[in-house]
Each structure stands twice: as structure tokens, then as C-alpha cells.
Amino acid sequence: MRQIPLSYGLITFLVELEYSEAGLSADPEAAHLAAPFHDTISEWEPLFKKEREGRRGVTRAEAVVAVRNERLDALTTRFAAATRAFAAPLLGKMFGGARPGQFVRKELRVQCEQTRDVILAEIGKLEPGHSLKVFGPQLDASVGAAFSALDVRAKTKGHRKVVANETEEWKEGVNALRTTTYAELLKIAVANKYPKSWVESFFRAAAAEVAEDEDEPEVATSPG
Numbered sequence: 001m002r003q004i005p006l007s008y009g010l011i012t013f014l015v016e017l018e019y020s021e022a023g024l025s026a027d028p029e030a031a032h033l034a035a036p037f038h039d040t041i042s043e044w045e046p047l048f049k050k051e052r053e054g055r056r057g058v059t060r061a062e063a064v065v066a067v068r069n070e071r072l073d074a075l076t077t078r079f080a081a082a083t084r085a086f087a088a089p090l091l092g093k094m095f096g097g098a099r100p101g102q103f104v105r106k107e108l109r110v111q112c113e114q115t116r117d118v119i120l121a122e123i124g125k126l127e128p129g130h131s132l133k134v135f136g137p138q139l140d141a142s143v144g145a146a147f148s149a150l151d152v153r154a155k156t157k158g159h160r161k162v163v164a165n166e167t168e169e170w171k172e173g174v175n176a177l178r179t180t181t182y183a184e185l186l187k188i189a190v191a192n193k194y195p196k197s198w199v200e201s202f203f204r205a206a207a208a209e210v211a212e213d214e215d216e217p218e219v220a221t222s223p224g
Helices: 010-026 035-086 088-094 108-125 135-192 196-200
Strands: none
Touching: 010 035, 010 135, 035 088, 035 108, 035 135, 088 108, 108 135, 135 196
């Protein structure tokens, strides 16, 4: 009996638990060892649900960040074109010496901070009625929406990490249960002169070769 790698997904762990629980329950001399497996199986569904909700939350948060980032970039690009047309000398000051194309490729939070602290500040200095004034409220709203999306993403990733730690602890508990059960089965086998194959029969032979194909990979991080 081999330990199940912690990198394997929850469904793999469930399959191994179900296999052992059923096998133990079917053997009169091992049936008393099945209860802890049954209890651990009952813990699986709530944990799986939490893990799925955590993944879903991160995925949705990533999508919102990507959309808010794109909208801010598009608005910033239009603002740069207007600045070049109506106030070309201010272009360098507005973008902190960077080209607009470079500016929108910055990490999203940095872009938002510089838009708030530099661009909006410079727009605020313009005389009433200036052609660039109209961009002030639009950029302010877009930056606020992007900040909000980034904060939500940070929160969901934090929650996902907590759930991941909880999941790993549960997996470690499963391996510990399998190890102690294996030891108890060995005692029974020795007492009854059973071959080691009797002990091994309660654990799937291919456990260590199962691929982690039921879990999605971590969500790719969008800009920001």
C-alpha cells in the first residue's frame, strides 16, 4: 500500500476511500476497521463543495479584473489620443514620461494608482471647459471599478488558499488513516497466518498511478 500523493485531486482520494471502505466492510475480520473510512467519506462532499466554490470565485474574479483592465486601457488610449491632439505638451506629464502604450501595459494596480495620482491630478488642474476635462469623471469611475475588482480578486484568492490548506490537511488525514489501517490489518494477518496479499487487497493496487485528471489547473492570472 502506497501513500496517495497530496497533489492528486479530491476525487482520487474519494475513490481510494470508497474502495477500502467497501472491502473492509465485506470481510468479517476487517469490518470493524471500516467505520473511520465511512466517517472520512462523509467529510468529502462539503470539502469538495468548498473547493469548487473557491475555484469558481477566483475564476469569476479573474474575469472581472480582465474586463475592467481592458476597459481602462481603452479609455486611457482614447485619452492619450485626445491629449496628443488638444494638449500635446502635456502628454509626457500626464503619463509620467512613459509612452501611452507602455503605460497601459503596467500592472493594473500600478496603472490605477498612477492614473489616480498623476493623470486625474493633472486633469484637475486644467481650466474649466478644456477638451480633456470630460475624461476626468470617466477615468475616475474606471479606476474605481478596477480597484474594486482587484480587491475582490485578492479576497477570493485568500479564501481559496484557506480552503486549499484545509484540503491538504484532510488529504494528510486520509493517508494517516490508510497507514494505521494497514498496520492493523497486518496484525490480523500475522495472527491468522494470512498472506500479505490479504492486507493489500483492501487498497487499490493502482492508487499511486492514478493521474490527477479530475482537478482543473490553477487559474491563470490576468494582468494586475
